[in-house]
Amino acid sequence: MSEIEAGSVGFRRLAIVAAAALVAVAACGGNTTGGSTSKPPPTANIKPPTSVGAGEGQLNLIAWEGYVDTSWTKPFTAKTGCKVSPKYAGTSDEMFTLMADGGGGQWDMVSASGNASIRLIYAGDVKPMNPDLIPDWPNFQTYFKAPPYNTISGIHYGISLQWGPNVLLYNTKKFPTAPTSWSVIYDKGLSGLITAYGDPMTIADAALYLAKAKPDLGIKDPYELTQKQFDAAIALLKEQKPLIKKYWGGAADEIALFQNGDVMVGAAWPYQTIQLKLAKAPVADTIPSEGATGWGDTWMLATKAPHPNCAYLWTQWVSTPVVQAEQALYFGETPVNTKACAQMEVQSPGSCAQYHADAPGSYFDTIKFWKTPIADCGNGSLTCVPYEKWQSAWTEITG
Amino acid sequence: MAIAATGRPRKGGEAVRLQAIVWRMPWLRATLLLIPPLGWFVLVYLASLVLLLVTAFWTIDTFTAEILQVWNLDNFRVIFTEATYRNIIWRTVALAALVTATDAVLAFPFAYYMARVASRRVQTILFAAVLLPLWASYLARVYAWILILNHSGLLNWSLLSIGLPPAEIGYTNVAMWVVFAYIWLPFMIIPTYAALERVPESLLEAAADLGARRWRTLRDVVLPLALPGVVAGSIFTFSLTLGDYITPILIGGAGGQGARDFLGGSVFIGNVVYSNVGIANNVPFAAALATIPVGIMAVYLLAAKRLGAFEAL
Numbered sequence: 193m194s195e196i197e198a199g200s201v202g203f204r205r206l207a208i209v210a211a212a213a214l215v216a217v218a219a220c221g222g223n224t225t226g227g228s229t230s231k232p233p234p235t236a237n238i239k240p241p242t243s244v245g246a247g248e249g250q251l252n253l254i255a256w257e258g259y260v261d262t263s264w265t266k267p268f269t270a271k272t273g274c275k276v277s278p279k280y281a282g283t284s285d286e287m288f289t290l291m292a293d294g295g296g297g298q299w300d301m302v303s304a305s306g307n308a309s310i311r312l313i314y315a316g317d318v319k320p321m322n323p324d325l326i327p328d329w330p331n332f333q334t335y336f337k338a339p340p341y342n343t344i345s346g347i348h349y350g351i352s353l354q355w356g357p358n359v360l361l362y363n364t365k366k367f368p369t370a371p372t373s374w375s376v377i378y379d380k381g382l383s384g385l386i387t388a389y390g391d392p393m394t395i396a397d398a399a400l401y402l403a404k405a406k407p408d409l410g411i412k413d414p415y416e417l418t419q420k421q422f423d424a425a426i427a428l429l430k431e432q433k434p435l436i437k438k439y440w441g442g443a444a445d446e447i448a449l450f451q452n453g454d455v456m457v458g459a460a461w462p463y464q465t466i467q468l469k470l471a472k473a474p475v476a477d478t479i480p481s482e483g484a485t486g487w488g489d490t491w492m493l494a495t496k497a498p499h500p501n502c503a504y505l506w507t508q509w510v511s512t513p514v515v516q517a518e519q520a521l522y523f524g525e526t527p528v529n530t531k532a533c534a535q536m537e538v539q540s541p542g543s544c545a546q547y548h549a550d551a552p553g554s555y556f557d558t559i560k561f562w563k564t565p566i567a568d569c570g571n572g573s574l575t576c577v578p579y580e581k582w583q584s585a586w587t588e589i590t591g
Numbered sequence: 592m593a594i595a596a597t598g599r600p601r602k603g604g605e606a607v608r609l610q611a612i613v614w615r616m617p618w619l620r621a622t623l624l625l626i627p628p629l630g631w632f633v634l635v636y637l638a639s640l641v642l643l644l645v646t647a648f649w650t651i652d653t654f655t656a657e658i659l660q661v662w663n664l665d666n667f668r669v670i671f672t673e674a675t676y677r678n679i680i681w682r683t684v685a686l687a688a689l690v691t692a693t694d695a696v697l698a699f700p701f702a703y704y705m706a707r708v709a710s711r712r713v714q715t716i717l718f719a720a721v722l723l724p725l726w727a728s729y730l731a732r733v734y735a736w737i738l739i740l741n742h743s744g745l746l747n748w749s750l751l752s753i754g755l756p757p758a759e760i761g762y763t764n765v766a767m768w769v770v771f772a773y774i775w776l777p778f779m780i781i782p783t784y785a786a787l788e789r790v791p792e793s794l795l796e797a798a799a800d801l802g803a804r805r806w807r808t809l810r811d812v813v814l815p816l817a818l819p820g821v822v823a824g825s826i827f828t829f830s831l832t833l834g835d836y837i838t839p840i841l842i843g844g845a846g847g848q849g850a851r852d853f854l855g856g857s858v859f860i861g862n863v864v865y866s867n868v869g870i871a872n873n874v875p876f877a878a879a880l881a882t883i884p885v886g887i888m889a890v891y892l893l894a895a896k897r898l899g900a901f902e903a904l
Contacts (some may be wrong), residue, residue, distance in 0.1 A: 206824035275676070290829035340744055383847070384848065386845065388838075396742075433845055433846065433847060434845075434846075435847060436844075436847060437762055437844060437845060437847075437848075438762040438843075438844045438845055441840050441841075445841070448737060449741075449762075450740070452741040452742050452743045452744065452761075453742045453743050454741050454742040454761060454762065557804055580651070580873060583866065583867065583873065586866075587675060587676075587866065588673075588675045590845070590856065590858050591675045591676070591678060591679045591856060591858040591863065
């Protein structure tokens with residue numbers, strides 16, 4: 193059971209980066225027209241409703257597997273009369289394709305991840321939502337009320353759902369006290385005992401470490417790297433390669449590596465930590481002093497949504513503490529609603545702290561949420577290394 | 592046909608005329624019969640291959656990640672000039688060859704015993720034993736090997752309990768070699784068995800009558816006659832290893848484990864294709880890289896045909 197779940201989670205995470213390169217299309221299209229001026233997303237002027245009417249009796253969702261579970265859709269349908277029909281997408285690419293032409297008048301909402309969300313916004317496939325219609329919105333962690341991956345120029349193109357950090361997982365027998373720096377995964381003394389995520393996004397982890405370890409490189413954002421900064425990160429990862437036992441692909445891979453004692457330390461998702469602790473493996477995770485990378489998902493409303501009232505009712509429902517906690521525990525991620533912490537404790541004691549659902553606001557300064565590297569350095573200059581180069585550099589490192 | 596001709600004279604007359612035309616021109620009959628299957632083959636199989644080949648000569652805009660239909664050889668230039676890709680191709684081919692050789696060596700005595708020594712009953716049991724693993728999912732079998740080869744797995748545990756140092760071959764090239772050889776072994780045994788079974792008893796008797804001893808008979812009579820079967824099996828083991836990308840993901844390591852990583856890593860051609868299509872969206876480059884195994888297999892199949900493998904299939 194846990195193997196299967198772990199596998200699907202792993203696949204899903206992989207899928208989140210899958211559309212990455214194409215996000216560039218959207219992001220660039222919006223940011224730079226003729227070099228300097230920003231063009232607002234096509235749906236920026238659509239005024240969201242100020243009240244929610246009666247449900248239309250139907251709701252068609254595009255979601256990650258595990259995001260629309262009967263344990264919270266059944267009570268929702270009973271309460272609102274909205275029958276939920278989910279379509280599960282395997283990759284961000286698939287989500288984007290399904291949502292083409294504002295959802296085509298077929299789809300109401302999509303549970304887009306950090307990179308796909310920006311792309312959907314700039315393609316005009318999703319429209320602004322009114323957070324005032326979500327009673328639990330004031331209880332959200334401040335960061336997730338308006339994260340950069342779903343809010344542009346103060347306009348909310350969706351309501352945040354769940355998130356997760358990429359933590360440092362370690363064996364407590366090898367490390368009686370938590371490592372305080374990501375430097376342990378580049379430590380030659382731990383040769384053959386280290387694992388890393390087998391994905392180009394790992395370059396951002398290296399850049400995040402270098403931002404503190406080599407301040408003269410001037411790395412501000414691990415996703416906006418100049419060629420010099422990028423080369424430094426690649427050089428670090430090439431040095432790291434001989435120390436790596438295995439680059440893990442799915443969550444299940446990494447769980448097996450730690451469980452069998454093949455590795456002692458490496459980057460992971462909280463899901464792996466929880467599964468390993470359940471299996472009584474001597475592990476713990478931490479966010480070292482350099483901070484960590486992470487991901488965030490959003491429920492977004494299709495521009496041509498046929499059932500907007502049911503969509504708002506659904507967003508209200510999945511934002512409630514009980515459902516937030518249920519989904520977090522079911523999927524292995526962290527709710528954005530701070531009130532969900534108590535509910536998590538009810539459903540699974542100790543889980544709130546495990547998932548960092550009780551983290552203070554300052555915690556989010558330490559998390560750099562995934563976004564797609566594009567050539568635009570965020571200031572209009574096209575001197576940054578785009579994702580396609582990340583991919584080929586990653587092949588060069590691991591190949 | 593006869594009913595049509597007699598029961599409905601007017602329409603039947605046309606049918607008979609059509610029959611006559613088709614009968615008089617056999618090539619027309621053959622063409623009509625072959626159009627549906629051949630059309631299907633051309634549309635579904637060849638068309639996709641052609642598209643693959645065509646895409647390989649395009650490129651993507653690095654800024655917008657859109658496919659640009661501009662003819663160029665950049666993808667191939669990168670593949671042949673950058674050491675990374677040369678290494679990956681070399682590693683894939685080398686391991687495929689090694690797995691094929693290993694399977695041939697393992698399969699031959701087994702198939703020989705099955706075909707020429709074992710009783711009917713034992714033969715059936717062995718057959719079932721060879722085919723049984725194919726009933727289980729590929730993934731389940733690879734995961735089973737992970738359980739055997741990992742740090743606290745069966746292999747290291749056994750070695751430790753008899754006082755030997757642990758092998759630590761989990762997540763190395765040696766692990767990939769072992770797992771590939773295991774997974775594709777049935778595909779080598781079956782054709783080899785079929786070829787060995789077809790060696791006529793009379794030839795062996797003739798060899799014995801002429802004074803050849805066992806080894807001489809094996810070397811000069813049985814081996815040459817069984818070779819097409821082995822080559823046929825090798826088509827499977829070689830091509831299946833060449834195109835695989837799951838085992839490298841699951842049981843391959845990062846390549847830093849010294850002699851156990853004799854090929855220096857576990858990334859296969861298939862892995863690069865997968866990540867370029869699924870993650871980076873660089874389909875033209877993936878297409879260019881995917882033509883490499885197609886080319887290698889074309890050469891391999893031509894060589895196999897020369898050795899008579901197709902008659903053995």
